[in-house]
Amino acid sequence: MASLCEAGERLQREMRTLLRGERQLPADLRAALQEVLSPEAEPLVSFQVLRRLHGFLRESGYPGYLHELLEGSRIYLPKVETPPRNPELVARLEKIKAKLANDDYKRITRNINCQELNRYGSLADFGRHVRSMKALVITIFNFIVTVGAAFVCTYLGSQYLFTEIAARVLSAVIVASVVGLAELYVLVRTMEGELGEL
CATH class of the missing domain: 1.10.287 (Helix Hairpins)
Structure with missing residues (x-):
């Protein structure tokens, strides 16, 4: 389940403004925003930080809404790493597929006589x-x-x-x-x- 948001330009701009501004941010929120805006990391914000940021902005009388801040942002979905398949299972599945294909071929060709293929x-x-x-x-x-x-x-x-x-x-x-x-x-x-x- 997704728990991170890739910050868009508007959200990053607002976070920089808050860090530079005169409003007094709580220390844990300031640290989380600085971590998000660090140049070596991807701009990924957790939903928990977004909730705390939205709550702080509402208390301080910010005129915008959360969906306006999130404009241009995307939900970050990490790549799912599939575990390697068991080689015994793969070999068994291949045998079953070959047997089913052979059974289908026999069912399709059961009424064909090779001697009758000659037109005479x-x-x-x-x-x-x-x-x-x-x-x-x-x-x-x-x-x-x-x-x-x-x-x-x-x-x-x-x-x-x-x-x-x-x-x-x-x-x-x-x-x-x-x-x-x-x-x-x-x-x-x-x-x-x-x-x-x-």
């Missing part, structure tokens, strides 16, 4: 895509072969029923369409089951 994906992704493409190609090939085989079997088998080619082709198209729709139904149900498992 990793080899595991490539294998997964190849397997899904392979299954899709096999399914399409199976669908075409089944529908084609149904058409050919019906066309060849209908020669015993129909003698005209148009009737044979029409019956082969109808049977191939029914087989194709049945194949699509089975394919959709299979895909629906696979999606449900995901």
